[in-house]
Amino acid sequence: MAAGLPRRIIKETQRLMAEPVPGISAVPDESNARYFHVVVAGPEGSPFQGGVFKLELFLPEEYPMSAPKVRFMTKIYHPNIDKLGRICLDILKDKWSPALQIRTVLLSIQALLSAPNPDDPLANDVAELWKVNESEAIRIAREWTRTYAMGN
Amino acid sequence: MSATDTVERSTLGLIFSKDVYERLLQENGPNIDVYLAYATYLGQNGNVTESLEVLCHIYRIYSMSTEKLFPVVSKIIQYLRADSRENSSPPLRNVFSCPCCWGVLHEPMTLQCGHSYCRRCLLKENLKTCRVCQSKLKNFSPTALKNSVLITTLVDRWWSGEVDGVKLRSRGNECFKMQDLERAVNLYTEAVDYAPQDHLLLSNRSHVLHTLGRAEEALKDADAAIQCQPEWAKGYFRRAMALISLGRYEDAFVALLQCAILEESNSLRSIKEEITKALHRLLGRLTAGRRLNVEGRVNRLMKGFPRLTPAISDPAIPFVSDSEDSEDSEDCRRQRHSEATALAIEEVPQIRKIIDRFNLERDRRKKMSTGYVRQVDSLDFDKNEFECTLCFRYLYQPVTTPCGHCFCRTCLDRCLDHSTNCPLCKTSIKVYLAERRSAITEFVEVAMQTVMPSECVDRRRQHEEELEELANAGKDRHHEIPIFVATIAIPTITCPLHVFEPRYRLMIRRCMESGTREFGMCLPMDNAKNGYADYGTMLEIRDVEYTSDGRSIVNTVGSRRFKIESKGFKDGYNTATVEFLEDDEVSPECLGETRRLHDTVNQVASSWFESIESTTKRRILGHYGPMPPVEVEYWTLPNGPTWMWWIVAILPLDSRIQLSVLRETSIRRRLEIIRCILKCVMSQQRACQVAAAPQ
Numbered sequence: 001m002a003a004g005l006p007r008r009i010i011k012e013t014q015r016l017m018a019e020p021v022p023g024i025s026a027v028p029d030e031s032n033a034r035y036f037h038v039v040v041a042g043p044e045g046s047p048f049q050g051g052v053f054k055l056e057l058f059l060p061e062e063y064p065m066s067a068p069k070v071r072f073m074t075k076i077y078h079p080n081i082d083k084l085g086r087i088c089l090d091i092l093k094d095k096w097s098p099a100l101q102i103r104t105v106l107l108s109i110q111a112l113l114s115a116p117n118p119d120d121p122l123a124n125d126v127a128e129l130w131k132v133n134e135s136e137a138i139r140i141a142r143e144w145t146r147t148y149a150m151g152n
Numbered sequence: 153m154s155a156t157d158t159v160e161r162s163t164l165g166l167i168f169s170k171d172v173y174e175r176l177l178q179e180n181g182p183n184i185d186v187y188l189a190y191a192t193y194l195g196q197n198g199n200v201t202e203s204l205e206v207l208c209h210i211y212r213i214y215s216m217s218t219e220k221l222f223p224v225v226s227k228i229i230q231y232l233r234a235d236s237r238e239n240s241s242p243p244l245r246n247v248f249s250c251p252c253c254w255g256v257l258h259e260p261m262t263l264q265c266g267h268s269y270c271r272r273c274l275l276k277e278n279l280k281t282c283r284v285c286q287s288k289l290k291n292f293s294p295t296a297l298k299n300s301v302l303i304t305t306l307v308d309r310w311w312s313g314e315v316d317g318v319k320l321r322s323r324g325n326e327c328f329k330m331q332d333l334e335r336a337v338n339l340y341t342e343a344v345d346y347a348p349q350d351h352l353l354l355s356n357r358s359h360v361l362h363t364l365g366r367a368e369e370a371l372k373d374a375d376a377a378i379q380c381q382p383e384w385a386k387g388y389f390r391r392a393m394a395l396i397s398l399g400r401y402e403d404a405f406v407a408l409l410q411c412a413i414l415e416e417s418n419s420l421r422s423i424k425e426e427i428t429k430a431l432h433r434l435l436g437r438l439t440a441g442r443r444l445n446v447e448g449r450v451n452r453l454m455k456g457f458p459r460l461t462p463a464i465s466d467p468a469i470p471f472v473s474d475s476e477d478s479e480d481s482e483d484c485r486r487q488r489h490s491e492a493t494a495l496a497i498e499e500v501p502q503i504r505k506i507i508d509r510f511n512l513e514r515d516r517r518k519k520m521s522t523g524y525v526r527q528v529d530s531l532d533f534d535k536n537e538f539e540c541t542l543c544f545r546y547l548y549q550p551v552t553t554p555c556g557h558c559f560c561r562t563c564l565d566r567c568l569d570h571s572t573n574c575p576l577c578k579t580s581i582k583v584y585l586a587e588r589r590s591a592i593t594e595f596v597e598v599a600m601q602t603v604m605p606s607e608c609v610d611r612r613r614q615h616e617e618e619l620e621e622l623a624n625a626g627k628d629r630h631h632e633i634p635i636f637v638a639t640i641a642i643p644t645i646t647c648p649l650h651v652f653e654p655r656y657r658l659m660i661r662r663c664m665e666s667g668t669r670e671f672g673m674c675l676p677m678d679n680a681k682n683g684y685a686d687y688g689t690m691l692e693i694r695d696v697e698y699t700s701d702g703r704s705i706v707n708t709v710g711s712r713r714f715k716i717e718s719k720g721f722k723d724g725y726n727t728a729t730v731e732f733l734e735d736d737e738v739s740p741e742c743l744g745e746t747r748r749l750h751d752t753v754n755q756v757a758s759s760w761f762e763s764i765e766s767t768t769k770r771r772i773l774g775h776y777g778p779m780p781p782v783e784v785e786y787w788t789l790p791n792g793p794t795w796m797w798w799i800v801a802i803l804p805l806d807s808r809i810q811l812s813v814l815r816e817t818s819i820r821r822r823l824e825i826i827r828c829i830l831k832c833v834m835s836q837q838r839a840c841q842v843a844a845a846p847q
Contacts, residue, residue, distance in 0.1 A: 007544060008542075061723070062655070065569075097573075098542050098563075099541045
């Protein structure tokens with residue numbers, strides 16, 4: 001059976017509870033301490049402002065040697081997030097370092113919402129529109145935010 | 153034996169007794185080289201006073217040069233240093249100070265051996281070995297190192313005044329270099345307010361004051377530096393320089409001797425040169441006005457060599473000049489030589505006094521307090537600073553990367569399984585990995601033990617418990633063993649493994665560190681739970697060869713077989729609780745039949761092996777060795793006869809069939825399976841031979 005929860009995960013969880021990241025809440029699942037229910041508020045000034053986005057974050061067995069697995073549960077119109085909610089973020093892939101934490105990951109995701117990067121796309125159609133007609137892309141993103149990320 | 157012989161022999165390192173030198177001088181007359189050899193002999197054998205007396209004697213006869221004096225001084229210093237090392241423990245080192253300058257660590261950098269130095273000291277000193285542990289510094293370039301982040305924080309916290317002092321001192325040093333001496337003194341004086349105990353500062357100010365001709369003040373600063381660090385050689389050097397300016401040669405000489413015995417580096421040339429100069433001046437003064445003259449000659453003669461008295465009753469010996477600098481005429485010199493023939497080397501009270509003073513001061517210094525000791529303020533610190541950024545616990549066995557970051561040793565090792573970059577700054581730390589470094593950063597460890605001893609004890613206990621847990625692997629059904637999923641391993645058969653996957657690097661390291669040196673090997677199986685077979689074999693690690701990139705070749709050999717009871721995970725690799733398998737007992741009534749079957753199958757196996765093609769056979773012999781002989785009472789062994797495993801290993805079998813043999817705990821059934829396989833293989837071989845045979 002899996003060994004007890006590593007000290008590091010316990011500490012990270014405690015600290016996330018004690019000093020939460022502004023605009024982000026991350027609560028461990030009652031039955032699985034490695035699974036977090038995350039809610040990120042759409043950053044101000046971004047097309048996602050006003051939206052509340054649900055994510056799931058899972059700490060694999062090898063964490064912190066391998067990156068947490070994070071996915072958007074709420075639909076979002078963003079060039080770096082695909083239909084399935086998968087996120088294109090370097091620190092979740094090859095740029096992961098064990099010195100990073102849940103907190104830093106969530107901050108990076110928040111920053112990604114503020115600054116979409118259509119040059120490194122995951123959702124090609126979204127990225128294309130973002131490059132060709134940014135105002136239209138932002139309009140759709142706002143609409144999606146209203147439709148999927150508000151009032152639920 | 154001639155005098156030249158003696159000199160030659162003495163330079164060859166032959167040791168004469170005192171008598172030999174004295175007789176030589178008596179019989180052959182005075183010879184400067186013999187005198188010098190004699191003085192050297194006395195000096196290197198610890199008769200420093202007598203050695204100096206011989207030198208004094210030489211000065212009364214000859215005009216000496218510092219070049220001739222230098223080798224004698226060298227030998228004396230060599231003796232004094234050895235003597236002082238033998239008779240006293242090395243100075244207590246302060247782990248919070250730089251091993252080079254003994255000052256507060258300014259821009260600290262941690263070497264591969266775990267000792268920390270000031271950046272400037274490392275750049276200046278060009279060290280080949282660590283001053284503290286003497287370990288060789290491999291591929292070491294101070295410019296490739298970055299400041300140690302944690303130590304910098306701690307130094308700034310605990311000794312900020314001293315750090316400010318160092319900054320002002322550096323500015324002072326710059327001014328000194330630019331010849332702006334007054335300004336340098338002012339900066340040093342300002343710095344003293346911040347760091348009144350900074351011996352380097354006091355020593356530098358002493359140097360500048362000395363250069364400015366303010367010898368009294370220079371002396372005061374040198375003495376203050378000595379007060380701060382009584383074991384610091386340079387303080388005595390500064391003192392000596394000030395004393396020379398003040399014309400106090402005897403005191404200067406004593407201070408220089410102290411300096412020579414304390415100096416840590418082995419480059420003593422400049423100190424020896426100063427001592428030679430000081431001694432030259434001193435002996436010149438001592439002999440001034442005491443050059444050999446008629447009256448003196450008679451007295452000494454009577455005292456030293458009574459039997460020669462008649463030879464010098466000649467009153468015609470001329471008066472010898474008192475002045476040390478006066479040019480001796482050839483006649484005078486010859487005359488002096490002849491008269492000295494009979495002259496004994498006499499005691500010189502001043503020299504005795506000087507050496508007594510040196511001994512006294514040295515002994516007093518040993519008894520003195522250690523001077524200023526840099527201590528940590530146990531009330532002023534932040535526990536979080538000592539937390540490892542990888543495991544979020546307090547640092548245990550802290551190590552420092554070349555980029556200056558500090559982690560628990562095992563945490564960093566684990567990161568290096570995955571990446572050769574520093575987890576914090578992403579700088580490549582391939583060197584650290586390639587050299588398999590593991591030296592603990594002494595400063596951090598000692599600081600932690602000082603300010604938070606109980607936390608350190610707890611942390612150590614945690615580590616030991618974890619290690620014990622690993623060491624208990626497989627001890628009973630509650631303790632999981634690590635499982636390597638790669639191939640089928642067979643008891644008694646060697647199994648070399650190339651370990652490159654991060655999780656297995658970790659696993660092998662843990663097997664080695666916990667001392668178990670074994671793990672389970674299981675065959676991958678898609679349809680089985682967790683993707684591997686429910687039976688396996690323990691592999692004992694014989695040795696591990698690491699490559700510079702962290703991979704390893706692990707040489708193992710199969711031992712016990714096991715059946716898995718439950719499967720789990722630990723830090724990325726598989727684990728399992730197991731039941732170890734042993735062969736069923738062979739009942740007495742079945743023994744005869746089993747043995748008959750065994751002998752038949754053994755016979756078939758060896759004739760099959762004999763029949764196989766020679767290159768294949770050679771390859772098998774090279775890899776697995778010859779067929780093992782049958783053990784006595786093989787039916788009582790936990791794994792049965794060894795040759796059966798050997799044959800299972802060499803037969804061209806699918807690993808699933810090998811597995812079916814492995815899990816079988818009845819010798820009889822195993823024999824039956826093997827017999828069946830052999831039959832099958834042999835008939836196939838025959839079929840091939842028939843097909844290949846010419847029509």
